[in-house]
Amino acid sequence: MADWLSPDEWNAVLLSLRVSFWAVLISLPFGLLVAHALARWEFPGKQVLNGIVHLPLILPPVVTGYLLLITFGRKGSVGQYLDQWFGIVFAFRWTGAVLAAAVMAFPLMVRAMRLAIEAVDPKLEQAGATLGASKPWVWLTVTLPMILPGVVAGAILAFAKAMGEFGATITFVSNIPGQTRTLPTAIYSFMQVPGGEAQAARLVWVAIAIAMAALLLSEWVSRLVARRISGK
Amino acid sequence: MADWLSPDEWNAVLLSLRVSFWAVLISLPFGLLVAHALARWEFPGKQVLNGIVHLPLILPPVVTGYLLLITFGRKGSVGQYLDQWFGIVFAFRWTGAVLAAAVMAFPLMVRAMRLAIEAVDPKLEQAGATLGASKPWVWLTVTLPMILPGVVAGAILAFAKAMGEFGATITFVSNIPGQTRTLPTAIYSFMQVPGGEAQAARLVWVAIAIAMAALLLSEWVSRLVARRISGK
Amino acid sequence: MTLSVSLRHSFPGITLDVAFDAPQGVTALFGRSGSGKTTVVNAVAGLLRPDHGRITLGDRVLLDTAQRVVLPPHKRRIGYVFQDARLFPHLTVRQNLLYGRWFAPKGKAGAEFDQVVDLLGIAPLLARRPGHLSGGEKSRVALGRALLSAPDLLLMDEPLAALDEARKAEILPWLERLRDTVRVPILYVSHSHAEVARLAITVVMLEAGRVTRTGPVAEMLADPVSARREAGAVMTVQVGPTESDGLTRLDSAGGPLWLALSGMAEGARIRLRIPARDVMLARQRPEGISALNILECRVGEISVLSGDVMVRLAVGDEALLAQITPRSARGLGLEPGMPVFAVVRTIAVATGAPG
Amino acid sequence: MTLSVSLRHSFPGITLDVAFDAPQGVTALFGRSGSGKTTVVNAVAGLLRPDHGRITLGDRVLLDTAQRVVLPPHKRRIGYVFQDARLFPHLTVRQNLLYGRWFAPKGKAGAEFDQVVDLLGIAPLLARRPGHLSGGEKSRVALGRALLSAPDLLLMDEPLAALDEARKAEILPWLERLRDTVRVPILYVSHSHAEVARLAITVVMLEAGRVTRTGPVAEMLADPVSARREAGAVMTVQVGPTESDGLTRLDSAGGPLWLALSGMAEGARIRLRIPARDVMLARQRPEGISALNILECRVGEISVLSGDVMVRLAVGDEALLAQITPRSARGLGLEPGMPVFAVVRTIAVATGAPG
Amino acid sequence: AASMKNALDEVAAKFGEETGNTVVISYAGSNALARQIIEGAPADIFISAAVNWMDEVERAGLVVDGAREDLLGNTLVLVAHGKDAAPVEIGAGFDLRALLGDGKLAMALVDSVPAGQYGKAALEHLGQWSAVEGSVAQADNVRATLALVAQGEAPYGIVYATDAVAEDNVTVAGTFPADSHKPIVYPAALLSGAADAADRAFYEALSGDEADKIFAAEGFAILN
Ligand SMILES: Nc1ncnc2c1ncn2[C@@H]1O[C@H](COP(=O)(O)OP(=O)(O)OP(=O)(O)O)[C@@H](O)[C@H]1O
Ligand SMILES: Nc1ncnc2c1ncn2[C@@H]1O[C@H](COP(=O)(O)OP(=O)(O)OP(=O)(O)O)[C@@H](O)[C@H]1O
Numbered sequence A, B: 001m002a003d004w005l006s007p008d009e010w011n012a013v014l015l016s017l018r019v020s021f022w023a024v025l026i027s028l029p030f031g032l033l034v035a036h037a038l039a040r041w042e043f044p045g046k047q048v049l050n051g052i053v054h055l056p057l058i059l060p061p062v063v064t065g066y067l068l069l070i071t072f073g074r075k076g077s078v079g080q081y082l083d084q085w086f087g088i089v090f091a092f093r094w095t096g097a098v099l100a101a102a103v104m105a106f107p108l109m110v111r112a113m114r115l116a117i118e119a120v121d122p123k124l125e126q127a128g129a130t131l132g133a134s135k136p137w138v139w140l141t142v143t144l145p146m147i148l149p150g151v152v153a154g155a156i157l158a159f160a161k162a163m164g165e166f167g168a169t170i171t172f173v174s175n176i177p178g179q180t181r182t183l184p185t186a187i188y189s190f191m192q193v194p195g196g197e198a199q200a201a202r203l204v205w206v207a208i209a210i211a212m213a214a215l216l217l218s219e220w221v222s223r224l225v226a227r228r229i230s231g232k
Numbered sequence C, D: 001m002t003l004s005v006s007l008r009h010s011f012p013g014i015t016l017d018v019a020f021d022a023p024q025g026v027t028a029l030f031g032r033s034g035s036g037k038t039t040v041v042n043a044v045a046g047l048l049r050p051d052h053g054r055i056t057l058g059d060r061v062l063l064d065t066a067q068r069v070v071l072p073p074h075k076r077r078i079g080y081v082f083q084d085a086r087l088f089p090h091l092t093v094r095q096n097l098l099y100g101r102w103f104a105p106k107g108k109a110g111a112e113f114d115q116v117v118d119l120l121g122i123a124p125l126l127a128r129r130p131g132h133l134s135g136g137e138k139s140r141v142a143l144g145r146a147l148l149s150a151p152d153l154l155l156m157d158e159p160l161a162a163l164d165e166a167r168k169a170e171i172l173p174w175l176e177r178l179r180d181t182v183r184v185p186i187l188y189v190s191h192s193h194a195e196v197a198r199l200a201i202t203v204v205m206l207e208a209g210r211v212t213r214t215g216p217v218a219e220m221l222a223d224p225v226s227a228r229r230e231a232g233a234v235m236t237v238q239v240g241p242t243e244s245d246g247l248t249r250l251d252s253a254g255g256p257l258w259l260a261l262s263g264m265a266e267g268a269r270i271r272l273r274i275p276a277r278d279v280m281l282a283r284q285r286p287e288g289i290s291a292l293n294i295l296e297c298r299v300g301e302i303s304v305l306s307g308d309v310m311v312r313l314a315v316g317d318e319a320l321l322a323q324i325t326p327r328s329a330r331g332l333g334l335e336p337g338m339p340v341f342a343v344v345r346t347i348a349v350a351t352g353a354p355g
Numbered sequence E: 001a002a003s004m005k006n007a008l009d010e011v012a013a014k015f016g017e018e019t020g021n022t023v024v025i026s027y028a029g030s031n032a033l034a035r036q037i038i039e040g041a042p043a044d045i046f047i048s049a050a051v052n053w054m055d056e057v058e059r060a061g062l063v064v065d066g067a068r069e070d071l072l073g074n075t076l077v078l079v080a081h082g083k084d085a086a087p088v089e090i091g092a093g094f095d096l097r098a099l100l101g102d103g104k105l106a107m108a109l110v111d112s113v114p115a116g117q118y119g120k121a122a123l124e125h126l127g128q129w130s131a132v133e134g135s136v137a138q139a140d141n142v143r144a145t146l147a148l149v150a151q152g153e154a155p156y157g158i159v160y161a162t163d164a165v166a167e168d169n170v171t172v173a174g175t176f177p178a179d180s181h182k183p184i185v186y187p188a189a190l191l192s193g194a195a196d197a198a199d200r201a202f203y204e205a206l207s208g209d210e211a212d213k214i215f216a217a218e219g220f221a222i223l224n
């Protein structure tokens, strides 16, 4: 395979994996928090939060990318402070691709987790509480294990979306080989080039292979967890 | 509002609503079927089906649009027969936009429904069976009502995605005012022009408003259903 | 219609190997927790497919693994009261109750809705959903749901376990009547000897997945070894006239018994369950005593059971059991063949066809 | 430590208005299905926040709606045996059992793991997950889980309802010992008079959300009106020497009683529950009879109860109840003040501190 | 613009070989790139497919004075579906409406994508726009436009000459006269963030002979 892909393409594949991995990993805790908040808490602005989470889904990726650019760009309203105070720069770095992918994948992740949390029987959590476990402990020892299949589903959806994310990424952090040139961006680029379809097709197969591998892995994990819960 | 948007934009909004509505409606039964199959049945090729369902998520929309074009286009491998035998034409029609939106939204819909189906306690379905309900009846009277929140969640995700879908749509059925010029395409067009941000923003607000309305509606339905199930 | 069950099934920890016939009326599945009662009931319902087995109901084959016949649950026409209620959370209590009726064969009348609702005391709950019902309320609705589905076979897995004595006392006579009018076999899982003695005609004893004994309830419950703690005998008597103070005379081979019974036709033969602990023995007929029910009988087999003495008594050709202390046995000088008087406080009256 | 409960809460269909004190030992919550027992227990556990109420345990305030004090459930240090088991499906039985221990205050020893596992007979299940446990197995694990969490207060909602008599008979003495050694209040919901008589010291009667009566178990169960069906008296006696045939003499004001008891220290005072139905009356001391336990007493109040006559007897300054037929009452010519002999078959022995 | 990829990659590779410097190129839509540059992207050279986006960047003060030039030019062609479609005379007797029948004319977005804007201008100039306006299928870029024609979804399309060459399934039926639309130019500029001599060297190499040859081979017109 290393032969079959040019080093540049190979880089794009690795970069995509890296970006997707980090996008999922970093958004996981936020996703869980937001999903939990939407599923269980009542607070003013809940529906606004719900709306914001769904925004990346409903807006054309170009718009999301643009909004990211003017917010987290080097001169962006938030980006400049992140840079000044923490030295975090997203613009035109692979970290920016991670941010874009995470934002785009967030609604999918949150929905899956939220459904899972809503399906947990609060009676079990109550049982945990009567046995002396505080809220965080109940969450960790009862809720989390029970929602694991949903978390895996959410993560895998997010991973797939992150692997395929392109519009927001290229708008936000451009298409820089080795930094922000992910697999879909590469595919897109090839599609733009006269006669590039064959090359694009090759990368498409790579993308499909990765997706299938991730899916199989997630199915396996879900099944394992589900079987444990169903009581074997 | 009619004043605030030009007739063309107004058309794009209405078309987007129509396309999304039909995309969700038509994919609902297939989504339920596939979700059920993935959640409950064992069959050879299950993982392949799972993979195919997720493909539109992982591929750049352009690629999906291109694949749709060469499959369902007027001369496409499937499209030509659809045309000959049933007189169904997708190319450059709003129906094509529906197809593109449905395909792109499908993975989201299926995941949500699948999670819901997996959360249904088979013991309740067994209870239905002992009371004389055949499998389809059990599904209709027990399973379906229980997964309704998941179905609503899936539908709303799909609707949001369909409202935002753009890359595959424009590649597959291009951008014909009144036929395939949806809201995101219009937004995209504005974004391509220097200084078009303000005009794009107007449409973005419309998109957000619609999304919020749909979300609120779905939350309300879910809550209603959930409250019924939790036993009030 | 007879239910005939024979099955073998292995779980990781336990192997089930069970065969028994359940005739018309109530067959009790009896056994300790974890002995396989629910598993057997599930197999009959079609919710568990045993490794090997054959289950027939009358001439309908429900399952025959050798012939690869497996009737799906919804075609078995059963009413199953689950050990864990399993109400439909999205339906109201009324809808839950009527669910089975929807699918029942047309023209087949089940129990009367209003009557069942009244009996179970669930009228105030009809419009509610099951989510916040109390434990006993749930089990009553589950019972009603199964009764109303007009089944050919009733499976009841500890249907009364969550109910208070008063409610039980209302439901039991009704179940007795059901048993005698609706002529369907009932498979009844229970831990309560009293319930079983009242309702059951046949008892199947399970232990660790195997049938250890099976037979008519009279024999089984009179068997001191298999039913140690709650041993007792079942005796058939004939209903005589009811006197002015409300007591009905019951004629047995050992003399008359007096009981407050109502609505019992004179001349009918009914079954009484007499727990061994509630029988005292006396050498002479006691006088000036509040006990009304004194039977003449003859001492049979005397067995010693962990600290107690179990005396089998012959009353005509029926058996009675008395559980007394060794000291009393010595004091009375009991010997097989000796005539004695049994002073009885009847606990359970099991109406219906004699077993 | 005393648990003191007072609360008011409205559900759409029923309003709860309850106040009672539960001292050391077992307090039984008694009442028909749907009377509000589980709701009260939930409020004590902190799972339900009543509209108004105050709940204290010793000097800890668990809830005081007036002062807006609401201790969350995990700080209440309770062990709750739920009516519906509620085992954690993702943990093995062993992990379920040990869950509470994890969070128990260090140094506070709960029950011994091996001992509890043995008693409940769940050793073979330890490695399994709860999904496919039988009904009784689930309830035993739930019981074990609560017992092992080293609580300051035990809440038991029909913990033994799903168990067979044999298993119950093993667990009850153990609970008695628990009650007497681990000095925590126990709130115990049960439908069984026998269980309550054995375990409880205080009884709280609920009816439709209201406390109708509350008091020591002796009074409550001897009250013929409130406990119609299973009326009985609780009597305190002193343990005497055990004779060679294994029977222990128990001294009461009405004469000696003989019972097979073991491990009871001579001189201890214990409680016996004597169901009214198990007491026969005789004008003369019966001779040549298998009953060992005959008490001299004096007739007290005579009341007529739906077809039966309930006779209150004075044995020294304790009360005994006898339930006999009107015909017997007439036959014996009973009158208040008349000396009679009570022939007793003691059913329940309630050990522990006298109520 | 992504359509320049092949040629620009080659130029960059050559430059790299000669100077030992590596050139990092980010291909994206002109609008995206321009916005990124305005938002502080660390770019040294900007080549745009659209004059207006270069103007934007210049207006933001990010172009080094005098370091902007029109690098390349392109022509607009009418492509037809099939390997050997009949040539079309685009001039006086040109009747696109009749040519299309009830088919569609594939173009890039006529209001926002340069190829579409040029195409619309040309058709207006030729008096054809109002006749075909309702039959125009707009794609979001030139390649998608070409795909529509290649697939036979649309019998004709308007694309750049440089894109038309690579597609087997289309024929260039005619070339739009250069005076029918504003000149198609690809401006290049050295940006103010450019730090060193190497940047300037590459900027100059873009208009060098070597580069000219490569661009010309891909069908671009050399403007400098
Ligand atoms: N799917 C399963 N896998 C493994 N073991 C099982 C399974 N189902 C049941 N068992 C075991 O088989 C035994 C019999 O279970 P069953 O539910 O039939 O008991 P039961 O007689 O109904 O008991 P109870 O009175 O407690 O309800 C139990 O020990 C149970 O743990
Ligand atoms: N959340 C609720 N909403 C409405 N009614 C409720 C709710 N929770 C309980 N109830 C009702 O309050 C009454 C008391 O319920 P509770 O569970 O306390 O009864 P219980 O005494 O434990 O009965 P059981 O012996 O059947 O378990 C029942 O009629 C029940 O239906």
Ligand SMILES: [Mg+2]
Binding pocket: C037, C038, C039, C083, C157, D134, D135, D136
């Ligand atoms: Mg069972």
Ligand SMILES: [Mg+2]
Binding pocket: C134, C135, C136, D037, D038, D039, D083, D157
């Ligand atoms: Mg309860």
